[in-house]
Amino acid sequence: MHRRRKLILPLAALVIVALTVYRLNRGERPPAAVPKSAAELPRPAPPLAIPLSDQHKHPVKLERYYGRAPVVIVFFDAETGADHDPSLTRLRDCFDAIEDAGIEVVGISSATPFENQQMEERSGLKFPFPLLSDIHPQGLSPTPVHIQFGLFDPSAHSTRTAMFLIDRAGRMPWDGRFPRPVGDPASAIDALCRGEWPGD
Numbered sequence: 001m002h003r004r005r006k007l008i009l010p011l012a013a014l015v016i017v018a019l020t021v022y023r024l025n026r027g028e029r030p031p032a033a034v035p036k037s038a039a040e041l042p043r044p045a046p047p048l049a050i051p052l053s054d055q056h057k058h059p060v061k062l063e064r065y066y067g068r069a070p071v072v073i074v075f076f077d078a079e080t081g082a083d084h085d086p087s088l089t090r091l092r093d094c095f096d097a098i099e100d101a102g103i104e105v106v107g108i109s110s111a112t113p114f115e116n117q118q119m120e121e122r123s124g125l126k127f128p129f130p131l132l133s134d135i136h137p138q139g140l141s142p143t144p145v146h147i148q149f150g151l152f153d154p155s156a157h158s159t160r161t162a163m164f165l166i167d168r169a170g171r172m173p174w175d176g177r178f179p180r181p182v183g184d185p186a187s188a189i190d191a192l193c194r195g196e197w198p199g200d
Helices: 002-028 088-091 095-100 113-123 142-147 186-191
Strands: 071-075 104-109 132-135 162-164
Touching: 071 088, 071 113, 088 186, 095 186, 113 132, 162 186
Parallel strands: 071 104, 104 132
Antiparallel strands: 071 162
């Protein structure tokens, strides 16, 4: 009987120590990260091989930027013009800091190159980055880039405004079938005007 007690006491001590270590380790272990769905992971930006004309009627391919520099794309209202778009005017006013950081900016709308040029003359201020006309050169589809970014409403035959960020690797966030626009453009532009890439 005495011998059994001698065996039970050490075993009980070992069990208590093991339970204590287990609980401590369990408390220190960080919660497991919730994996993102495939739809939320960054993916390559939509292929845009169609050349679009800028405000000076020069053909520009958006794909030439992919993989070379971070790109900010602002889709603006063609009727009000780039000079009345708060995102584009702020990006224009602090473009020196953005350019020094190696970041490219592009504005896109369904306005013609002539209308974009008239807007610059009307406002008296030039935009130091291209304002592209989202018009298919052969007229095969309306606003092809708006369609690829999910900003065209076929039932109303209208476009929406939005801002997108494409990183240096040519990748961007997606939301299902289409790229995901920036949720807070003002905060993103604050970072860009400091010469910083939003989210870094």
